[in-house]
Amino acid sequence: MKSLIALALLITAPLSGANNEGPGTPYCFGTIDTCPCGNGFGLEMGCANSTCSGATLSATGTASISANDLTLTAAGLTQGPGLFFQGDSRVNGATGTAFGDGLRCAGGEIKRLQICWAQPFGQVSTSVSIAERGEVEIGDTMRYQYWYRDPNVWICDNGFNLTNGYEITWTP
Numbered sequence: 001m002k003s004l005i006a007l008a009l010l011i012t013a014p015l016s017g018a019n020n021e022g023p024g025t026p027y028c029f030g031t032i033d034t035c036p037c038g039n040g041f042g043l044e045m046g047c048a049n050s051t052c053s054g055a056t057l058s059a060t061g062t063a064s065i066s067a068n069d070l071t072l073t074a075a076g077l078t079q080g081p082g083l084f085f086q087g088d089s090r091v092n093g094a095t096g097t098a099f100g101d102g103l104r105c106a107g108g109e110i111k112r113l114q115i116c117w118a119q120p121f122g123q124v125s126t127s128v129s130i131a132e133r134g135e136v137e138i139g140d141t142m143r144y145q146y147w148y149r150d151p152n153v154w155i156c157d158n159g160f161n162l163t164n165g166y167e168i169t170w171t172p
Contacts (some may be wrong), residue, residue, distance in 0.1 A: 007106070023070060026106065029042050055163040078148065081116060083146065085144070087108050087110050096165070113134060141170075144166045147161075
């Protein structure tokens with residue numbers, strides 16, 4: 001059954017994953033082995049949700065505290081509420097741990113950054129100062145993730161999922 005689900009997910013997966021061109025590094029991608037219900041395919045995104053694709057977290061702007069121009073963007077979401085959050089460590093050596101229908105990748109001391117509501121097109125971006133809300137300092141390496149509701153009945157049926165993780169080392 002897992003192999004059939006994986007094949008279906010691979011066929012419906014987008015051709016590109018998380019943005020590797022931003023100010024940080026994406027990590028903790030959903031795979032068949034790491035996702036709680038075999039609902040992953042390892043294409044630089046979180047575990048698959050009820051859209052039959054995983055959600056991605058990327059960033060634009062810079063990692064400069066003084067520039068204060070960093071924006072986090074989650075895409076491939078179901079429509080509904082979610083939360084951008086920051087952690088100071090990688091969970092399980094950067095492979096994450098099963099949590100809901102996805103993987104929790106950002107751990108340690110957690111800070112809630114912003115609650116958002118994904119639009120019908122399945123994307124949402126931060127509109128607050130990430131450096132300020134996260135109380136980051138020069139040289140800090142922080143991990144980011146987006147938790148979101150997925151109330152549609154699907155493989156795991158836990159009602160929520162997460163994006164991949166995204167790591168940023170803050171500069172002056």
